[in-house]
Amino acid sequence: MATRLSYARPILRQFMLTTARRLRPGGLAATLPPADSDSPFVIVTGTGRSGTSAVARVLHESGVRLGNTFDPPSEQNRAGFYEDTAVRAVNFRIITELGLSDIRRARRWPWRSAMLAVAERYEREMSTLAAGGAGGWKDPVFCVTLEAWLPHLPRRPKVVVCLRSSEAFLHSVTQIYGLVRRDYVERVWANELRGLLAVVRDYRLDAICIEYDDLVLSPEETVERLSSFVGIALDAAYIEPNLRHHEYAIPERHTALYQGVRSLGTTGAPEGRALPKQRPAAASEIESYLQRIRSVDANVAAAHEAWAAAAGAPELTLDEPERARAASAAYVETLSAAQTELGSLPPPPGFAGYHEATRAAVDDHRLVAQVTLQAAERQRPIADVMRAYERCLSPQAIAASSKRRTREYERALKLSGYREREPASE
Numbered sequence: 001m002a003t004r005l006s007y008a009r010p011i012l013r014q015f016m017l018t019t020a021r022r023l024r025p026g027g028l029a030a031t032l033p034p035a036d037s038d039s040p041f042v043i044v045t046g047t048g049r050s051g052t053s054a055v056a057r058v059l060h061e062s063g064v065r066l067g068n069t070f071d072p073p074s075e076q077n078r079a080g081f082y083e084d085t086a087v088r089a090v091n092f093r094i095i096t097e098l099g100l101s102d103i104r105r106a107r108r109w110p111w112r113s114a115m116l117a118v119a120e121r122y123e124r125e126m127s128t129l130a131a132g133g134a135g136g137w138k139d140p141v142f143c144v145t146l147e148a149w150l151p152h153l154p155r156r157p158k159v160v161v162c163l164r165s166s167e168a169f170l171h172s173v174t175q176i177y178g179l180v181r182r183d184y185v186e187r188v189w190a191n192e193l194r195g196l197l198a199v200v201r202d203y204r205l206d207a208i209c210i211e212y213d214d215l216v217l218s219p220e221e222t223v224e225r226l227s228s229f230v231g232i233a234l235d236a237a238y239i240e241p242n243l244r245h246h247e248y249a250i251p252e253r254h255t256a257l258y259q260g261v262r263s264l265g266t267t268g269a270p271e272g273r274a275l276p277k278q279r280p281a282a283a284s285e286i287e288s289y290l291q292r293i294r295s296v297d298a299n300v301a302a303a304h305e306a307w308a309a310a311a312g313a314p315e316l317t318l319d320e321p322e323r324a325r326a327a328s329a330a331y332v333e334t335l336s337a338a339q340t341e342l343g344s345l346p347p348p349p350g351f352a353g354y355h356e357a358t359r360a361a362v363d364d365h366r367l368v369a370q371v372t373l374q375a376a377e378r379q380r381p382i383a384d385v386m387r388a389y390e391r392c393l394s395p396q397a398i399a400a401s402s403k404r405r406t407r408e409y410e411r412a413l414k415l416s417g418y419r420e421r422e423p424a425s426e
Contacts, residue, residue, distance in 0.1 A: 010117035018113060022202075029204040035156040040230050042066075042136030045143050045196065046162030047189050049172035051212040054239060055162055056082035056138035058223055062234040064135040082138050087129055090122050091141040100144065103173055103184070109191045112147060112198075119148030126152040143192035147199045158230055159205050161196065163261050164212040167248035182360050190254060193261050200264065208265030215239065229265060252352035281348035286418045289348050293358060296338045300365055303334035304393075311372055314394065316385050325376035331369040338362045350415035354408040361401045364392035 021028050042064055044056045060066045060082050067084025095101050097118045098110045119126070130152045142149070146159070166189040173185050200207045208229045214222045216239075223236035250258050310327030312319055339362055347355035371388045374380040391397060413420070 007114065007117050010120060011111065011113050014116040014120075015111075015113040018116070027204075028202045032150055032156045032203060033154070035158070035206065037231055039135070039155070040064075040232070041134075041153055041155050041157045042160060042230055043142055043146065043157045044136065044138035044160045044162065045140055045146065046160075046210075047143060047164070047166075047169050047192050048140055049168045049212075050140075050162040050164040051210065051215050052138055052140055052162045053081050054215060055160055055210055055226070058226070058234050058236070058238045059136065059138075059160075059230070061238045062232065064230065064232060065133075066136050066138050067134055068132065084129075084134065084137055084139075086125075087137050088139050088141070090125055090129070091139050091145050093122065094118050094145050094148065095141055098144070100188075103180070103188055109187070109195075112195065115144060116148055119145065122148075123152065130154055143196045146196065147203075150199075150203060157205065159200060159207040160226065160229070161200075161207055161209050161261060161264055162212065162215075163193075163209050163258070165248040165250045165258070166190070166254050167251070168212070171248070182356065182363065186251075186254070190257055193257055197260055209262050211262065225265075249346060251356065252349075281350060281416050281418070283418060286348050286351070286416060289345065289351065292341070292345055296341055296358075296362070299334055300338055300362060303331045304365060307331040307369060307372070311385075314389070316372070316382065316389055321376050321378075325373060328369055328373035328376055332366065332373055335362060335366040335369055339366060348416065350418075351412040354405065354412045357401075357405045357408045361405060364397070364401065368393045 018028070021031055024030060042059060044052055044059065044066070046052045056066055057080060066082050067087065069085045070083060071081055071085060073080045092101065094115065098115060099108070100110070126149055130149070131154065136157070150157070166186050169189045170180075170182060170185045173180055199205070206229075208226070210222060210226060219236045219239040223234050223239065227234040307313075307327045307330075310320065310323045312324075339359070342355070342359045342362060345355075368385070368388045371380060372385050375382050375385045412418075
């Protein structure tokens, strides 16, 4: 990672340079060239699964050239990605050195000065690419690297930030990597957007937020707003009419950040505005919610018991492969239903943290069940099952998960003011 000793001096130098520029008249914004309203340079970015490719397609096909060479469409994106391959390659090298190329291992988020120190090695490539005559670029990785590119751009950019819930981002990552740690993935989503907001603020960049739901449900109005922002007539016909649309809730803990990004490019909604107070939950609403949670818990516990007996837990020898396969398949089916149930169940106000802890516990069960099923079908070695079991369903792992759920439950009771009913006396 970029925090290793060999980067210590460049990181310190970048920190001191940035601090000195902040203290000059005009701050960091004064270090950039002026904008050109007749020929804007457009940067399209945003976290994964937020509509960056759809927005880039509208811009590029409407005349804003977003690069020279693009990858061909794929199964994941039939309309194309519209990412200049050379620009993307530089960005990928930067985040690889920062330790961010594999989202499953993004445990520590680098300082901005660390990113700038790594990017120093690619300044010549950046300048050459920026002088290539493009009208802008699209890359979700600009959430991390945009600040390094700013001094090399031909003019001050207009930044289009595509936005969608962290739940959609989690779904996208899960499709790529399989089941992953929710807290790690959400941390990446939040850190990318916080960092991008900080750069937009510090450099006083002209930025607009395009929400994915608006793009899908109101394409004409959304593209018209984007046209006004970039100052170029854009054609909404390039929005695919069959863009997949699933509603993803915005977790309570991310509402303020989501609203901060959403306010970009709007009037009367400055960053950091006060959010309305959340309504209190009725006792009946909480009781109904907890009843459904207990039903999910009971189903998972019963399926887990049957699976453990068939798989020979905790040794997991799988001595009877057919029995283990049948029990694992039933376990997967139960857990899939539990995930669907929890995904469609909105938690009452105050219970968001408890709900996410519950979903994370079910996800851990699903991971082990899925790996066991694959091992029983001879698609994976038993060693993979043991690793998944130790991480997710060993007594120590279950105790840690239970402790987290209990902590979040007690916090929810305190936040909501709900008091559990005393059990009826005999």
